[in-house]
Amino acid sequence: MAPTTQHDTEQYATPSSVWRLRTDAWEYLGYAAKALPGASERGKSEDGLLKEVTRQLRVLEAVETYWAVPGKARVLALRESIEAGDYAEALDQIEPVTRAFSRFGHDTEEQRQDSDGQLSPFDPSIATASDPRPRFEVLVIDDVSETDREELLAEMARQRRSTDAFFYEINVVSSLEDAIIAMLLNPTIQACILRPGFTIPARHRPGEDLRRFLDGFVDPDIASYPPKERILRLADKLKDLRPEVDLYLVADVSIEELAGSVNRRFARLFRREESMEIHLSLLQGVSERFSTPFFDAVQQYSRKPAAVFHALPISRGGSVVNSRWIKDMEEFYGLNLLHAETSATSGGLDSLLDPHGSIKEAQDLAARAFGARRSYFVTNGTSTANKIVHQSIVAPGNVVLVDRNCHKSHHYALMLAGAQVAYMDAYPLNDFSFYGAVSLRTIKSMLLDYRKAGRLDEVTMLTLTNCTFDGIVYDVERVMAECLAIKPDLVFLWDEAWFAFASFHPVYRRRTAMGAAAKLEKDFKDPDYAARYAAQRETLFDPVTGEPGDDEAWLNTRLLPDPDTARLRVYATQSTHKTLTSLRQGSMIHVFDQDFNHLNEETFREAYMTHTSTSPNYQILASLDIGRRQAELEGYELVQRQAYLAQSVAQMVARHPLLKKYFRVLTTLDLIPEEFRETTRPMPLRDGIAAMDEAWRTDEFVVDPSRLTLHIGNTGVDGDTFKHQYLMDGYGIQVNKTSRNTLLFMTNIGTSRSAAAYLIDVLVKLAEHFETERQDMSPWALAALEKTVASLVGTPPPLPDFSRFADHFRVDDQTIDGDIRTAYFATYKTGSCGYLMPDELAEQVRAGHEVISAGFVTPYPPGFPILVPGQVFTAEILSFMAALDTREIHGYDPDLGYRVINELPVRKG
Numbered sequence: 001m002a003p004t005t006q007h008d009t010e011q012y013a014t015p016s017s018v019w020r021l022r023t024d025a026w027e028y029l030g031y032a033a034k035a036l037p038g039a040s041e042r043g044k045s046e047d048g049l050l051k052e053v054t055r056q057l058r059v060l061e062a063v064e065t066y067w068a069v070p071g072k073a074r075v076l077a078l079r080e081s082i083e084a085g086d087y088a089e090a091l092d093q094i095e096p097v098t099r100a101f102s103r104f105g106h107d108t109e110e111q112r113q114d115s116d117g118q119l120s121p122f123d124p125s126i127a128t129a130s131d132p133r134p135r136f137e138v139l140v141i142d143d144v145s146e147t148d149r150e151e152l153l154a155e156m157a158r159q160r161r162s163t164d165a166f167f168y169e170i171n172v173v174s175s176l177e178d179a180i181i182a183m184l185l186n187p188t189i190q191a192c193i194l195r196p197g198f199t200i201p202a203r204h205r206p207g208e209d210l211r212r213f214l215d216g217f218v219d220p221d222i223a224s225y226p227p228k229e230r231i232l233r234l235a236d237k238l239k240d241l242r243p244e245v246d247l248y249l250v251a252d253v254s255i256e257e258l259a260g261s262v263n264r265r266f267a268r269l270f271r272r273e274e275s276m277e278i279h280l281s282l283l284q285g286v287s288e289r290f291s292t293p294f295f296d297a298v299q300q301y302s303r304k305p306a307a308v309f310h311a312l313p314i315s316r317g318g319s320v321v322n323s324r325w326i327k328d329m330e331e332f333y334g335l336n337l338l339h340a341e342t343s344a345t346s347g348g349l350d351s352l353l354d355p356h357g358s359i360k361e362a363q364d365l366a367a368r369a370f371g372a373r374r375s376y377f378v379t380n381g382t383s384t385a386n387k388i389v390h391q392s393i394v395a396p397g398n399v400v401l402v403d404r405n406c407h408k409s410h411h412y413a414l415m416l417a418g419a420q421v422a423y424m425d426a427y428p429l430n431d432f433s434f435y436g437a438v439s440l441r442t443i444k445s446m447l448l449d450y451r452k453a454g455r456l457d458e459v460t461m462l463t464l465t466n467c468t469f470d471g472i473v474y475d476v477e478r479v480m481a482e483c484l485a486i487k488p489d490l491v492f493l494w495d496e497a498w499f500a501f502a503s504f505h506p507v508y509r510r511r512t513a514m515g516a517a518a519k520l521e522k523d524f525k526d527p528d529y530a531a532r533y534a535a536q537r538e539t540l541f542d543p544v545t546g547e548p549g550d551d552e553a554w555l556n557t558r559l560l561p562d563p564d565t566a567r568l569r570v571y572a573t574q575s576t577h578k579t580l581t582s583l584r585q586g587s588m589i590h591v592f593d594q595d596f597n598h599l600n601e602e603t604f605r606e607a608y609m610t611h612t613s614t615s616p617n618y619q620i621l622a623s624l625d626i627g628r629r630q631a632e633l634e635g636y637e638l639v640q641r642q643a644y645l646a647q648s649v650a651q652m653v654a655r656h657p658l659l660k661k662y663f664r665v666l667t668t669l670d671l672i673p674e675e676f677r678e679t680t681r682p683m684p685l686r687d688g689i690a691a692m693d694e695a696w697r698t699d700e701f702v703v704d705p706s707r708l709t710l711h712i713g714n715t716g717v718d719g720d721t722f723k724h725q726y727l728m729d730g731y732g733i734q735v736n737k738t739s740r741n742t743l744l745f746m747t748n749i750g751t752s753r754s755a756a757a758y759l760i761d762v763l764v765k766l767a768e769h770f771e772t773e774r775q776d777m778s779p780w781a782l783a784a785l786e787k788t789v790a791s792l793v794g795t796p797p798p799l800p801d802f803s804r805f806a807d808h809f810r811v812d813d814q815t816i817d818g819d820i821r822t823a824y825f826a827t828y829k830t831g832s833c834g835y836l837m838p839d840e841l842a843e844q845v846r847a848g849h850e851v852i853s854a855g856f857v858t859p860y861p862p863g864f865p866i867l868v869p870g871q872v873f874t875a876e877i878l879s880f881m882a883a884l885d886t887r888e889i890h891g892y893d894p895d896l897g898y899r900v901i902n903e904l905p906v907r908k909g
Contacts, residue, residue: 015184015210015689017644019637020753022063025056026070026097029078032056033091053082062204066182068137068171070097134290134633135167137188138282141234142195143174159279166286176222176234177202177214183241184210184689187637190289191246191282192238195272196227209688216693235265241506244369244632246285248278289369289632293361295622297348302339304347311615312343340622343615352377352616353609362625369632370503371514372572372590376608377624379616382497382587383409385573387416389589390461391607392600393491393571394419398460399817401446404802405435405864406465407495411856415824415869420458420817422446423868426468427673428799432711433739434862435799436671437472437701438464440479441555446816447486448551453814461491466513467499469737469863470744471707472671475700477516478558484566485559491569491593499704500574500588501642501749504635507689507696508704513572517592524563533560569593569600579748580635581627586620638749643706645756646747647686650708652760658767659760666709666742668695668702676700706747713741713792715770716785719861720886731762739861740884741792797883800866800876806852808904809870823870826905827854837897842878854899857891859884867891873898 032053036046060075074093081090140152149172156170168190173179175198183189200223206214217240219225222233235247249266268281306316313319317338320330330338345351350359359377367375378385386409394400396418402410404423414421424442426435443462450456462483467473476494483490494513502508509515523529540549540557548554570592576582593600630638650665667682677699681687684695685705696702712722719738727733727743737744745759774782804810805818827833833854836844844851850872857867859881866877881892892898 015640018063018185019187019641020644021059023101025059025063026094026101028056029053029060030091030094030098033082033087033094036087050082057082063185065204066171066173066178066185067188068169071171131167133165133167134286135169135188136190136286136633137186138168138170138191138193139179139182139186139189140170140172140193140195141174141176141179142172142197143199144172144197155275156279159276164283166283166290168282168286173203175199175202176230176237177206177218179234180214180217180237180241181206181210183238183245184213187634187640189242189245190286190633191248193248193250193278194231194234194266195250196231196252198230198234200230209690212688212690213693216690232265239265242636243371243509244289244504244636246282248281250278286633290629291365292622292625292629293358293365294350294618295362295625295629297350297358298340298618298622300348301342301344302336306347308342310343312341314338315342337619340619342618349618352379352621353612353614359621362621362628366588366624366628367590369628370572370574370588370590371509371512371518372592374591374593374596376589376591377621378587378589378612379585379620380587380611380613381577381585382495382573382575383407384611385587385589386410386493386495387413388604388607388611389493389571389573390414390417390419390463391610392604393461393493395460396821397458399450399455399458399815400461400463401443401459402463403438403465405438405468405862406463407497408856408858408863408865410463410495411820411865411868415820418819418821419460420811421820421868422450422459422815422817423802425801427676428801429671430795430798432666432670432709432742433796433799434470434742435468435864436470436673437468437474439676440475440482440700443479444482444486444555444559447483447490448554450815451486451548452551453812455811455815456487459487459490461493463493463495465495465497466511467496467502467704469498470671470709471704473499473511473696473702473704476511476513477519478700480516480568480570481520481561482559484561484568486554488561488565489567489569492571494570494572496572497575497587498578498746500576501579501631501635501639504631505639505643507693508639511696511702513570514590514592517568517570521568521592521594524561524566524568529560530563533562536560537562567594569595576624576627581623581630581749583617583620583623585617586624586627588624635749639706642747642749642751643685645751645753646706646708646745647683649745649747649756649760650683651686653710653763656760656764658771659763662712662714662767662770663763664711664714666711671703671709672699672701677702708745708747710743710745711741712743714789715766716788716792718792719743726766727762731765733759733762737861737863740796797879798876799862800874800880803872803874803877805870806850806872806901806904808852818870820869822905823852823868823901824855826901826903827869827899829903829905832901832903832905833899834902835893835896835898836900838878838882841873841898841900842875845873845875845878852901852904854901855891857881857889857898859886859892860888860890861886865891867898870901873900 032049036049057075057079061072064070064072064075078090078093081093144152152172153170171182173182177200179192179198181202217237219233222230225233231249238245238247246267247265249269250272251269252272267285270278308315308318317330317335320326320338342349348358350357352359355363363375363377367373378388386407390410390413394414394417398419399422400414400419401422401424402414403426405426424438424446426438428435447456447459450459464474464479466476480492492513496513499512502512503514510519536557540553541547542549572590574588574590576588577584577586653659653663653665668677668684669682677695679695679699681691681695683705684692692705712719715722717726718740719742722743723735723738727735735743735745747756774785777785804816809818809823811817836851841851853867853869853871853873855869856865858865866881867873
């Protein structure tokens with residue numbers, strides 16, 4: 001059997017799918033080891049099996065280089081057994097690995113205990129369930145001989161004790177490029193030890209995808225840098241990829257001299273002989289991420305005896321366990337839940353409204369995990385988180401620029417705050433009946449309009465959804481930079497309700513609010529950046545007056561903010577429960593506000609008090625704490641997997657002859673107009689991590705690859721019917737969003753391969769059903785169906801842009817903002833509003849009358865207000881509403897019609 005060559009391994013080492021390839025390869029080899037003995041007697045081709053075994057071994061030799069366990073040595077030993085025809089020995093080598101995969105996912109194998117209680121690193125062939133400790137791998141980066149490598153492994157193994165809280169294995173790679181590849185491929189790495197002897201190029205040529213990624217990620221001149229600079233550059237790159245991973249530096253030179261310049265990057269510096277201190281530091285580093293202060297406090301509280309003489313009869317199960325009528329509650333939920341229910345804020349617990357103990361510690365850990373300066377827990381969803389942020393920033397009369405397509409909580413929050421709301425229209429996707437996102441040109445144009453009108457000082461905040469429900473992701477860094485170039489003190493609220501997971505993947509992270517804020521803060525301190533800004537300023541400002549020049553030049557230039565005056569005031573609200581592990585309604589607010597302490601701390605506290613319950617659910621808080629732990633320790637792996645599973649479903653739909661007849665997964669080319677992207681790949685991640693990285697660096701908008709928008713027009717069934725009748729009622733498949741002719745499928749960190757396979761199987765069954773149904777139709781029935789299909793595939797009435805606020809609620813004719821609070825409360829006066837049926841309303845609009853909405857009108861789908869208080873009705877709005885076939889429209893009464901303002905309120909001033 002030929003050894004692995006560079007060419008053999010090129011196609012396998014791709015981060016997005018390596019976890020599947022690795023697992024499948026080991027499982028296939030187990031099958032082959034059982035099938036090969038006596039294969040020819042059973043009529044099976046032994047040559048064919050051996051040929052595939054050779055290919056799978058090549059896969060594993062390429063991949064296991066970057067894992068400690070099973071590792072490349074195990075693969076080489078397995079190869080020897082198979083080449084010798086000793087298939088029983090081969091099976092003995094394979095089965096512990098596949099058992100470990102099924103038990104621990106992609107973690108290390110279970111280890112056997114020696115007679116002295118020490119854990120042996122040398123023979124992990126006996127897998128038992130006796131050691132449930134969490135496991136991880138440590139990457140050592142140094143170019144050492146095989147003898148030195150074995151001595152290092154043995155020395156670190158001698159430090160382990162059975163009482164250690166965690167178990168780890170060490171893998172050694174020789175080069176900077178191999179270290180980066182290992183960090184991309186191996187999600188079980190939780191710590192890296194850098195030693196100065198590493199080389200630069202990968203030992204074996206990486207695949208084309210990884211090669212392209214490395215070429216764009218690594219400085220091509222790094223080999224010429226002095227040793228210390230190489231170490232620092234590698235540390236920075238590793239932190240860019242996996243900021244949660246602990247870095248340690250081991251050096252023989254005077255580490256006292258290094259300490260002052262490298263401690264920002266490294267958790268600790270060591271000399272080589274300090275193996276026990278290294279061992280303890282490795283465990284401590286993981287322990288700090290494993291820590292869940294509030295979850296631990298709730299557990300400890302539930303185990304203490306207590307007598308409850310205040311609120312909450314359910315506390316300690318008091319009203320349940322002795323009940324004759326509701327004991328099924330205890331049977332279903334269990335005693336732990338009841339014992340953990342309390343309203344106490346002492347005894348190790350804490351107050352959410354004024355945290356100083358375990359909740360404060362948990363929030364600080366969340367801030368570290370998400371790259372925020374501060375993080376706050378919210379127990380009643382991101383709707384409340386949005387209201388808190390808006391109220392803390394916006395005073396009555398402040399202008400807020402907001403995507404009209406945002407979640408309804410923003411509209412209500414702005415109404416409560418008394419903001420002057422300037423709605424911006426996202427680009428429409430009329431063929432699919434939903435919107436994309438707001439272009440940067442639209443945002444800049446509006447800011448420049450306010451500057452021209454002399455009202456820029458009134459503009460306080462920009463609110464956008466990132467990513468949108470349908471998966472459209474902004475270039476957050478660019479949006480904030482160009483907006484700050486026009487208004488240096490603008491506050492940003494990024495609604496990342498569906499994007500909490502993004503902080504834990506290197507490509508996703510750069511388009512998060514916290515990741516972009518950190519990048520901009522770093523840029524503003526860079527002298528080269530200051531020089532670029534100075535050069536740009538000369539082209540945009542009048543040299544004599546110092547005033548801004550032509551607006552068109554500002555629109556057509558990629559603007560740089562003044563690093564001396566721009567303030568980073570960035571807020572992100574995240575529905576942790578939607579995309580990470582948390583109980584329902586568990587959300588967080590992340591803050592990266594350079595002026596928080598002296599401008600917003602008090603108002604934020606008051607807003608938090610206004611909207612936060614004095615009786616928060618401790619189980620939700622505890623789940624936020626433990627969800628953060630999971631995200632830090634295994635988020636990278638889980639995010640990679642969810643994106644890959646979505647792409648695998650998309651590929652199957654595109655390739656299966658029957659599926660592609662009735663279904664189509666919309667791609668980047670469908671969802672993002674050409675003017676907003678430089679890349680032309682339909683699904684960048686499908687082409688590898690380098691292709692995804694390129695698109696996410698360059699394009700104004702990208703599509704989250706973990707979301708699939710499935711076009712179903714060719715089935716002749718509308719989205720709402722398909723969701724309820726075919727998917728949920730027929731097969732128990734849940735989806736959250738539909739449009740007239742699409743369904744949105746979202747993978748998440750809990751999605752399994754079997755779930756993805758089930759979805760594909762169901763879609764095939766449905767396609768077969770539609771095919772059979774058509775074959776049995778009469779010509780008249782088939783003609784009717786084709787007419788329905790044509791209507792679903794064809795373009796409906798265009799999505800209506802925001803019309804305008806009625807003149808009564810506007811400030812001037814130059815700007816578009818309106819006072820929705822005054823319009824909303826105008827309806828509280830008896831007789832001030834009434835109802836008009838659609839036909840009556842359409843007649844008044846045709847006659848040129850200004851008919852004003854008295855409330856919010858929100859159809860589901862698309863799920864955002866088509867009308868808000870104070871907005872003027874138009875023929876386009878009425879035409880769109882008439883074409884909707886949805887059963888759920890909030891703010892519209894089918895018996896009475898639309899609520900309209902009959903009597904305008906008296907204007908103040």
